[in-house]
Amino acid sequence: MGNTVTKFGVFAADELAGTWEVTTSERCTADEAWAQAARAIDMLGAPEPASAILSCVVPSLAEVWRSALGKLCGTRACVVGPGLKTGIRMRYDDPSEVGSDRVADAVAARETYGAPVVVVDLGTTTNIEVVDESGAFVGGIIAPGVALGARSLTAAAARLPMIELRAPERVIGRSTRSAMQSGVVLGEAARIDGLLDAVMDELGTDAPVVITGDGAAQVAALISHDAAVDETLTLRGLHHIWLRNRR
Incomplete structure (x- = not known):
């Protein structure tokens, strides 16, 4: 949920x-x-x-x-929460703060793609989850999601309309809608690319990238990093956790 x-x-x-x-x-x-x-x-x-x-x-x-x-x-x-076995070590200041969806993403990504691995989960928020070479969850990034960004623009500026969340044909918009699409959609892709660069630098290695969530295929096509699109990652992570806890 x-x-x-x-x-x-x-x-x-x-x-x-x-x-x-x-x-x-x-x-x-x-x-x-x-x-x-x-x-x-x-x-x-x-x-x-x-x-x-x-x-x-x-x-x-x-x-x-x-x-x-x-x-x-x-x-x-x-x-999913404290007391449930996940099979993944949490190198986080307060593991109880980590959302259950983030835990499921990390579990499924490690099981499917190995370690290290980086997950980009697109939803209400854009989450980046990082699993290091030892297979431990070491943290990540939480930012406003692309749809939330678009709604914020419309809510804060009276003359800005709601837009379809798709990439425009060119970066330099020739209408208000295309300019907003450039800023929101292409801006999100650029932000993800920049954050992934910083994550890889901090990890000290180029880890595989997996994108899941709303519009995953569109974002994967826009970023410069090679990325696998995995729409069912979170659900499979929940299944892995269930397997560890079934009686």
Whole structure:
């Protein structure tokens, strides 16, 4: 569960069988959450799940969704957080501060691409997660996401419209919309490139880069760093963590 979108993934025989997305609701009851999860299962044509694991970055909704998933599966759902085994060492000043989505990204990236590895996760925020050569999570970067940047422009400047988040044909915009697209979309790509350069310098090595989240393919095509696009990285990370904690 992210701030903007909630993603469901159904695994069968340790393989991701399907995914489903809904808009994250700021408020909902456990029954409403159960109905959303049950609909996702139904739309995917999946059998009734036997267990569940939850990553939630909205603290007020974590217990609501844990209850809903417990009702759906008939057993208590795992929630990524303190006390759950992840299999990855946390070299972070306060590991409890690390969002569960960031942990899942780091786990899946290391399992899939080895170490070191750097993840760029595009969502409400743009997160960069860094796993060092020893396979430990050493921290990362949190910045406003591209959609948040576009909304902020429109909200703060009365004459600036909402724009489609796509790259313009040229850097120098010849209309307000294309100028904004250049600043927001190409600016985001340039920022990611610059931050990746700094991360590699600090790591002392060129690590593989993995991009996930909203618009991952578009951003991967715009940056100068070679990057793998992996849309299901976070869900697979949750599955890896579930495997370590199943009873």
